[in-house]
Amino acid sequence: MYEPNVIGDWQEYDAGHAGLRVRVHGLEKAEPPRGRDDAAEGLTYFRFRVTVENRTTEHFGIHLEDGQLDIRIGADGESAFLDWRNSQFIEGFDIYPLRRVTAVLFAAAADSSLSQVDIQVQLKVDDDWTDRYLWSGDIGLHEPAVGVGARPDTGADSLTAQVISFLEKEAGPGSAS
Structure with missing residues (x-):
């Protein structure tokens, strides 16, 4: 495996x-x-x-x-x-x-x-x-659907919030949202 x-x-x-x-x-x-x-x-x-x-x-x-x-x-x-x-x-x-x-x-x-x-x-x-x-x-x-550009209402532990956080870190500081 x-x-x-x-x-x-x-x-x-x-x-x-x-x-x-x-x-x-x-x-x-x-x-x-x-x-x-x-x-x-x-x-x-x-x-x-x-x-x-x-x-x-x-x-x-x-x-x-x-x-x-x-x-x-x-x-x-x-x-x-x-x-x-x-x-x-x-x-x-x-x-x-x-x-x-x-x-x-x-x-x-x-x-x-x-x-x-x-x-x-x-x-x-x-x-x-x-x-x-x-x-x-x-x-x-436990997760509602999230639209493009929207933030999830659930806490920082949700999978969607983790993906968004990762992508923001990869984009680096100063990138436009």
Whole structure:
């Protein structure tokens, strides 16, 4: 694992799995379709998707289940609850050339920790384990949309405020705003 992907980015595989790519996307608050798990009492549910795309001329057998995902939330990287009963995994699916397959997964965590979500995925392809890759993002529950040239109303800790501060420092003193 080199550096984390941003949620929504594609990760290309190389070596023995060249032509396959995977992404974690669609991170949002959502209630599970078959009801809440008792173990998630007091937690906020969220949903995300893991999509595998085959850009080769051969087919691969794809396997993705709960033991191949690790979901960490908050600044301390605490484990989130993965609701395996409501999640739709990829279990032994043959993905043919120019096709995609998507798993829809439900997890739950404390609402206050959803400003930082890290999801690590390790696929099994034709009985071979792939490299693990990490995606980072947030659910965006705490930040309003910010227009061009506008300042966020949230505190200096918001991601938008950090980006604006970084860009202002890079521009240097005396640059026009």
